[in-house]
Amino acid sequence: MQGGRALADHLTAEMAAGKLKEGMKLPPERELGERFGVSRGAVRRVLATFREQGLITQMVGSGTFVCAKAETLFEPRAVPAATAHTSPAELMVGRLLLEPLMPGLIVQHATAADFERMVECLGQAESAPTIEAFEHWDEALHRSFALATHNSFFVQVLDLTNRIREQGEWGRLKRISLTDETRKQYEIQHRAIVNALRDRDAELARKLLTEHLRQIQRNLFG
Structure with a gap:
């Protein structure tokens, strides 16, 4: 079922x-x-x-x-007026509050297909030839976490997050901060998070996800 x-x-x-x-x-x-x-x-x-x-x-x-x-x-991914002026800094504060709540639901409800999707996103991100392609699969991975909660609230939150990330200011900061070194760091963190989720270790996954988001925050804003 x-x-x-x-x-x-x-x-x-x-x-x-x-x-x-x-x-x-x-x-x-x-x-x-x-x-x-x-x-x-x-x-x-x-x-x-x-x-x-x-x-x-x-x-x-x-x-x-x-x-x-x-x-x-299909709904065009236009940014709603209420979020049109959400800054990258505000976005990261929101992500740090909400995304670490997901592992608890994921370990309860995720299916084999959910984990397969996560692994697919990992592989695609690691082989992505451009920053834009990596960013796409990075978004897809975090959305796969939301889908694996099987809770529509988190899916809507991640969709909103990705719409805000399409704004120019986020892209500018990401291009500046995403070096080969930081990209490799993100890839290692992503795999560790997925492995913890597959082991149904919610506490470890929550800790790793929080550390990952804080690392992004530091890289973006110093």
């Missing part, structure tokens, strides 16, 4: 992020089942729900495809 929920959450999030668009083909049922650790029957139930909602269509012999309606879930 939990794996089925993780699959449904993943598909919804990908559609809402504009990554699953009309005409795109979903992986086969067997592959989805293996990835999310659920039976093919559970996968079919999730897909049936999405089909009933008009989000996908299934054609025998061809596969499962995303319908145009899925794009109605």
Whole structure:
């Protein structure tokens, strides 16, 4: 049941992020089942729900495809007026207050698929050829933490965080502070956090995540 929920959450999030668009083909049922650790029957139930909602269509012999309606879930990532003037310093204060609360929920609710997504983000970030690409996967990793809580409040908080990070001032500070040395440091910290979460060690993960965020704060502002 939990794996089925993780699959449904993943598909919804990908559609809402504009990554699953009309005409795109979903992986086969067997592959989805293996990835999310659920039976093919559970996968079919999730897909049936999405089909009933008009989000996908299934054609025998061809596969499962995303319908145009899925794009109605997509919301442009414009920064809301209320957050348009949130400074990087204010953002970091908020992150330090909220993100360390997530490990407690993650160790209770995260699925194998959640951890696979974290590991995927780690690998992509470590192989990213540019600062912009690294920043993208850095954002994706922290969002994967929020998704792994299976609590929509934290997902919305991280989405808001990432919208604010798209502002020019954050990008300018990140380009100045993100040297090869600091990037390597972040990568090591990221892996340590994920390993603690996979070990279901909430206290250690909370400590490591807090240290990581404080390191970012020091690097950005001195």
